[in-house]
Amino acid sequence: MGRTEAPHEHTHQSHVAIVKRLKRAQGHLRSIITMIESERACVDIAQQLHAVEKAICQAKRTLIQDHIDHCLEDTVGAVVSRARGSLEEFKQITKYL
Template identity: 55%
Template sequence: MSKEHIHESHPEIVKRLKRAEGHLHRVIEMFGEGRTCLDLAQQLHAVDKAIVEAKKALIHDHVDHCLDAAANGGPSKATKNVLAEFKAISRYL
């Protein structure tokens, strides 16, 4: 990835992923501690959710900046409505 492709949202996405990384390291430690399956499942859920949220943020950013610019050269009201609908449906990815 080149430096030119860094978006404003990327640092926030990296923060989310670092949180997920921290949760994952903690889960691995918890296995070694013999923690309950419920505790492990809860922490794995937190890891999964953090990664999913990072992916959504990246997709939404891509739609806002890359796809819109490529398709239209700039957002119009109709385009914004289509983009909003796409963002809403992408939550189910």
């Protein structure tokens, strides 16, 4: 079900680019629906679906990376250097999501 507490509101510099990418993907998806309704070749449709899927995955990856780079960093704050290395390793490995 929905959340009962107020959402934690924050905006990052990347959010504008993410919204722009998602709006492009949304328009692209509408054109794919038209392609299906127009009985276009399945290979063409699959290719376009793949492009939309990649755009959405990239938007998700950017959002997660931005969250890790800013929100997690702010939460952790000034940690000891030994823990800082673990945080940096975590940030690096998440790039393979």
